[in-house]
Amino acid sequence: MNKYSICMVNVAFINPFSDEARQIVREYGNLNTIYQENGDLIQLVTRSPSQDISDEETIPHNIMDLALKRIEWYVKKKNNPEFDYRKYSYLYNRNITNFDVIAFYLLVQAISVKFGPNSRESRVMVEAQGKLMESRMGELLLSEKREILGTILNTLLPGEVKWTMFADLLSSRKIKLTDLVLDQGNIILDKDYFMENLGYKLEHRDPGKMYDLLIGDKIKELIINRMIMQKTEDYISEVYQKSQRQVEPNPILLELADNVTEILNQPMATYGYRGGATGKVEASPLNQEAFPPCVKIVLEGMKSGGRNDAIILFLTPFISYARLYPDVFRRNTTLRVSDVDPELAAVEKEILPLIYEAAERCTPPLFEDQPQEKVNINAKMGFGMHSEIELKHEGETTWYTPMSCEKVKLHLPSLCKPDKTCKSIGNPLSYYIRRLTDLKYEEATSEEPG
Amino acid sequence: MVSDQLLKPATPEERRRYYREEWDVKDVPEFISNSVQKREFGFDHMGRGPNHRYKVFRNMDLLRKFLRYRAPFAAYSSVAFYEKPQRRDGWIKSELVFDVDAKDIPIRECGCEGVCEVCLNQALEIISSLIDTLKGDLGLKDIHVVYSGRGYHLRLFDESVMTMDSDVRGQIVQYLSGAELPRNEYAAEGVTYKLEHFTIPFGYPQVFTDRTRYAILHLTPETQLDEVNQKLLKDVIKNRELLEDNQWGIFRSKIGPQRFQKLIRSIASLNMALVDAKVSIDLKRILRLPSSLHSMVSMKCMEVKNIETFDPFKEAVPKFVYERKS
Numbered sequence: 013m014n015k016y017s018i019c020m021v022n023v024a025f026i027n028p029f030s031d032e033a034r035q036i037v038r039e040y041g042n043l044n045t046i047y048q049e050n051g052d053l054i055q056l057v058t059r060s061p062s063q064d065i066s067d068e069e070t071i072p073h074n075i076m077d078l079a080l081k082r083i084e085w086y087v088k089k090k091n092n093p094e095f096d097y098r099k100y101s102y103l104y105n106r107n108i109t110n111f112d113v114i115a116f117y118l119l120v121q122a123i124s125v126k127f128g129p130n131s132r133e134s135r136v137m138v139e140a141q142g143k144l145m146e147s148r149m150g151e152l153l154l155s156e157k158r159e160i161l162g163t164i165l166n167t168l169l170p171g172e173v174k175w176t177m178f179a180d181l182l183s184s185r186k187i188k189l190t191d192l193v194l195d196q197g198n199i200i201l202d203k204d205y206f207m208e209n210l211g212y213k214l215e216h217r218d219p220g221k222m223y224d225l226l227i228g229d230k231i232k233e234l235i236i237n238r239m240i241m242q243k244t245e246d247y248i249s250e251v252y253q254k255s256q257r258q259v260e261p262n263p264i265l266l267e268l269a270d271n272v273t274e275i276l277n278q279p280m281a282t283y284g285y286r287g288g289a290t291g292k293v294e295a296s297p298l299n300q301e302a303f304p305p306c307v308k309i310v311l312e313g314m315k316s317g318g319r320n321d322a323i324i325l326f327l328t329p330f331i332s333y334a335r336l337y338p339d340v341f342r343r344n345t346t347l348r349v350s351d352v353d354p355e356l357a358a359v360e361k362e363i364l365p366l367i368y369e370a371a372e373r374c375t376p377p378l379f380e381d382q383p384q385e386k387v388n389i390n391a392k393m394g395f396g397m398h399s400e401i402e403l404k405h406e407g408e409t410t411w412y413t414p415m416s417c418e419k420v421k422l423h424l425p426s427l428c429k430p431d432k433t434c435k436s437i438g439n440p441l442s443y444y445i446r447r448l449t450d451l452k453y454e455e456a457t458s459e460e461p462g
Numbered sequence: 463m464v465s466d467q468l469l470k471p472a473t474p475e476e477r478r479r480y481y482r483e484e485w486d487v488k489d490v491p492e493f494i495s496n497s498v499q500k501r502e503f504g505f506d507h508m509g510r511g512p513n514h515r516y517k518v519f520r521n522m523d524l525l526r527k528f529l530r531y532r533a534p535f536a537a538y539s540s541v542a543f544y545e546k547p548q549r550r551d552g553w554i555k556s557e558l559v560f561d562v563d564a565k566d567i568p569i570r571e572c573g574c575e576g577v578c579e580v581c582l583n584q585a586l587e588i589i590s591s592l593i594d595t596l597k598g599d600l601g602l603k604d605i606h607v608v609y610s611g612r613g614y615h616l617r618l619f620d621e622s623v624m625t626m627d628s629d630v631r632g633q634i635v636q637y638l639s640g641a642e643l644p645r646n647e648y649a650a651e652g653v654t655y656k657l658e659h660f661t662i663p664f665g666y667p668q669v670f671t672d673r674t675r676y677a678i679l680h681l682t683p684e685t686q687l688d689e690v691n692q693k694l695l696k697d698v699i700k701n702r703e704l705l706e707d708n709q710w711g712i713f714r715s716k717i718g719p720q721r722f723q724k725l726i727r728s729i730a731s732l733n734m735a736l737v738d739a740k741v742s743i744d745l746k747r748i749l750r751l752p753s754s755l756h757s758m759v760s761m762k763c764m765e766v767k768n769i770e771t772f773d774p775f776k777e778a779v780p781k782f783v784y785e786r787k788s
Contacts, residue, residue: 189637
């Protein structure tokens with residue numbers, strides 16, 4: 013059997029930290045060959061199912077290219093709603109595993125050496141790895157997926173998966189604490205562990221079958237995905253530590269790292285202030301006329317009691333997303349404020365003034381007796397708990413997405429005075445988008461002569 | 463018997479006596495004294511709320527002098543640890559706290575106006591079941607119980623949760639209190655199976671079953687529940703002894719599956735009030751300082767060393783109360 017007809021999935025295709033992947037790295041020869049035109053790779057790429065080969069640019073010619081394509085794929089997928097996945101079909105082709113693993117290690121090493129663990133490049137690397145794994149899993153047959161999940165799970169030690177490791181998944185509601193099967197702080201994923209520790213408690217039911225029902229594939233996949241991202245992050249730190257002790261990093265790696273930065277700088281330049289003609293909603297100056305009733309109430313000022321929650325938890329996320337990233341729920345990708353507003357100009361000149369004015373209109377004015385709440389406003393936009401908004405702190409906290417109507421009703425019931433647009437939306441931000449479109453339409457039709 | 467002298471507000475003179483004669487700085491638990499420099503302190507001097515905030519103490523002796531001298535109406539310290547507590551800046555981490563206030567327990571057997579022995583006992587029962595879940599399911603350690611004067615605080619110092627944000631803390635509250643209806647449909651191989659929470663004897667479904675049973679067993683004919691009318695409430699109370707030995711299946715069929723669903727949906731939203739979620743999700747909350755005086759009810763706020771034997775009416779009553787003239 014030659015290597016083009018392999019049809020089993022190598023676990024290294026999903027998990028670059030598996031023994032199989034490490035084996036591939038060990039067997040790979042000279043680092044200098046990563047620049048050489050690689051006929052095997054080109055053939056695999058061009059023969060990948062549904063691969064678009066019309067543009068020579070889309071085809072990686074060597075492993076260095078492949079490494080960059082992995083990043084480019086992620087950045088484009090994230091930032092470009094018209095992303096064409098046929099240009100990158102080969103990334104889902106399991107037969108590229110050997111090259112892919114080498115590309116992965118090159119990238120991680122380049123990024124660690126040049127930028128270290130707390131860089132934008134490292135963050136993108138980790139996220140890209142997570143997304144790639146998720147997309148690849150999505151392409152597998154159910155039976156293959158199960159097998160891979162099982163193989164990866166088996167390499168974890170039972171009791172190793174503490175739920176506390178997944179605070180970010182819980183915080184972003186990708187998983188719910190109540191959906192996990194927990195025992196002594198561990199998330200139960202492993203079948204043997206389940207049978208031994210919980211299975212005996214079941215009466216009149218087949219524990220094996222209950223395991224299949226209760227410990228769903230989706231949870232396993234999310235957890236494994238997050239663990240691989242975590243391992244990528246740890247590995248970046250590890251390589252970085254080691255590189256600090258070396259005199260001169262390999263120039264090949266430095267060049268690769270520079271190319272990664274170049275890719276990251278591209279979409280930032282084009283995303284943000286363009287007018288959209290494709291139904292997507294771009295960042296644009298706020299139109300207060302389109303604000304939902306609840307936001308209007310807060311802007312008029314709140315009475316003591318509900319002030320903090322209304323200004324900090326409700327208004328800040330709404331205003332910042334409405335101004336910078338109104339499409340967040342439709343695009344379903346995480347951005348940071350600086351991804352859209354790199355100079356923080358809109359934050360300083362438009363967003364904060366609006367929030368501060370609303371705080372000022374409260375009785376008593378919010379910052380008069382609680383000046384520390386300014387810090388919380390910064391925190392809700394992702395800039396950590398600091399009194400000034402500074403890029404170096406971005407990411408210490410998460411940029412809160414606007415509260416859903418359901419949450420508003422729970423936390424701030426006095427704000428909810430629904431009008432007829434409210435009936436068809438579930439989040440104040442969706443109201444804003446809806447009304448913006450309506451207003452544009454009304455404007456356009458009223459301008460028509462006659 | 464001192465009962466008629468209990469739960470009355472303390473006079474300024476009584477407060478001074480308490481802090482001078484009875485209170486000892488050694489009564490402040492170690493979990494506060496070992497982090498005194500990192501915490502913000504807050505005081506209520508006039509009984510109008512803790513508006514003296516941003517107070518910091520470099521050491522315990524300064525705290526001792528302050529309390530002796532000022533004998534505040536109430537004393538608090540932050541659950542948060544800060545680099546600069548005097549500005550509430552440089553947040554490091556926060557204790558994970560749960561507040562069970564006796565007067566806010568969703569289903570109270572006593573029906574008293576404020577707090578009484580019965581509902582305080584109930585609060586302690588709830589605290590004890592929360593601890594079981596925190597340890598058994600969530601695997602958390604370093605848990606302290608504090609009697610607050612009107613209920614109990616659970617304070618966790620497990621490093622793995624102290625940096626968690628409000629959202630995660632909110633989910634922990636939901637998990638512990640059984641505030642979310644567990645899913646009852648599970649799919650495998652494209653086939654969906656119905657599994658009621660009471661058939662799954664571990665994990666969240668078990669927590670939900672326990673909390674729901676507790677609520678149902680404490681219902682009174684006067685309890686108001688959304689979606690539950692008088693007839694249903696009556697039937698629930700009539701059949702609830704089945705739950706004492708976990709005969710959920712029979713209980714459910716006696717009630718009827720539709721009405722059962724209504725009942726547990728309603729109990730789930732009621733369970734949310736077992737702990738005050740606002741306290742748990744607030745990373746910068748100030749909580750009553752253990753060892754300080756709760757002047758409104760003349761009780762000591764104090765760490766509970768043994769929840770099995772703790773009796774606030776024996777251990778948390780300051781001496782001056784016994785010396786009041788009736």
